[in-house]
Amino acid sequence: MIVADLHLHSTCSDGVLSPAELVKQAALRGIRWIALTDHDTTEGYGEAFHSGHQFGVTVIPALEVTCFELGQELHVLGYGVAVDDPRLREHARTARQRRLRRLERMVAHCRRLGLWISMEEVADHSPGLMYGRPHLAAALVSRGYCATVQEAFSRYLEPGRPAYEPPEPFPVVRALGLIHATGGRAVLAHPRRTFCSPRLLLSLIRQGFDGIETFHPSHGPELRAYYASFARCHRLLMTGGSDFHGTRPYDERNLGTVGLTAEQMNALAERLVVCC
Missing domain, CATH: 1.10.150 (DNA polymerase; domain 1)
Known part of the structure; x- marks a missing residue:
C-alpha cells in the first residue's frame, strides 16, 4: 500500500490544484506523507503544511529545480530544504x-x-x-x-517541434549547491526520462547527489528494481511519487498508486531530516 507521494505539483508552478486541495486529494487516497515539489519554488509549502495538519498528512518541505546543460534538461528534487531561506526566494x-x-x-x-x-x-x-x-x-x-x-x-x-525553445542554461552543480546550502538532500528526478546509459547515470550521481527517484510512473517494474539495486549499491536515498500535475489523463490514476510504502518511507525518514 502506498502511503507517501514525494513528487507533486500545484498551482504554484504548473499543476492545476492548489497546495491545500492537493493535500486533501492525497489524503482521500490514503497518502500520509507528501512532498510539494513545485518547479523552482517553495511558495506553496505554508498552505500545504496547514492543510496537512487538517487532514493528517505530513508535508515535507521540497522543490524541483530545473537544470539545463549540454543541451539536456534535468530535474533535481530537493527534500528537507529551509523554505524561508533567502537563497531559495532569490532562486x-x-x-x-x-x-x-x-x-x-x-x-x-x-x-x-x-x-x-x-x-x-x-x-x-x-x-x-x-x-x-x-x-x-x-x-x-x-x-x-x-x-x-x-x-x-x-x-x-516538445523538443524538435516548431515552437519549442530550450531552457536557458542552469547547470546541475548549481542545483546541488543550492539544495545542500539550504539544508536539503538532492535527488535525481525520473532518471528514465533522461538517461539510458548506466555510465552516464553514474557520472551524474557522482557530482554530489544524495538519492535517486526510484518509483515514478515512467518506470516499469524491471526499471524500478534496477534503480532500487543501483541505490542500494551506491548508498543512495530512494524516493518516489506520482509526478502529479493534473493536466494529463493518467495523473488521477497515478495519484495514490505511485510512491513509497510505509516500510520504504520509514527507511527514508531515518536518513532524511524533515523540518515540519
Whole structure:
C-alpha cells in the first residue's frame, strides 16, 4: 500500500490544484506523507503544511529545480530544504525570469507559425506567477488551435517541434549547491526520462547527489528494481511519487498508486531530516 507521494505539483508552478486541495486529494487516497515539489519554488509549502495538519498528512518541505546543460534538461528534487531561506526566494525570482524570457520566445515562434497567441492569454491560464509550456498549451487549446494539451505539446511544444525553445542554461552543480546550502538532500528526478546509459547515470550521481527517484510512473517494474539495486549499491536515498500535475489523463490514476510504502518511507525518514 502506498502511503507517501514525494513528487507533486500545484498551482504554484504548473499543476492545476492548489497546495491545500492537493493535500486533501492525497489524503482521500490514503497518502500520509507528501512532498510539494513545485518547479523552482517553495511558495506553496505554508498552505500545504496547514492543510496537512487538517487532514493528517505530513508535508515535507521540497522543490524541483530545473537544470539545463549540454543541451539536456534535468530535474533535481530537493527534500528537507529551509523554505524561508533567502537563497531559495532569490532562486525562485531568477527562475521566473528565465521562464518568462523562454515563454516570450515560444510565443513569438507560435505567432510566426500563424498561431495568434499573446503573453496575456498565457498568463490567463496560470493561476500563479510561474508560467510554463503547460500554460501556453492551454492557451493554444482555448484558441482552438489544438484539441488537447497533449496535442499542443506533440505538435508544437516538445523538443524538435516548431515552437519549442530550450531552457536557458542552469547547470546541475548549481542545483546541488543550492539544495545542500539550504539544508536539503538532492535527488535525481525520473532518471528514465533522461538517461539510458548506466555510465552516464553514474557520472551524474557522482557530482554530489544524495538519492535517486526510484518509483515514478515512467518506470516499469524491471526499471524500478534496477534503480532500487543501483541505490542500494551506491548508498543512495530512494524516493518516489506520482509526478502529479493534473493536466494529463493518467495523473488521477497515478495519484495514490505511485510512491513509497510505509516500510520504504520509514527507511527514508531515518536518513532524511524533515523540518515540519
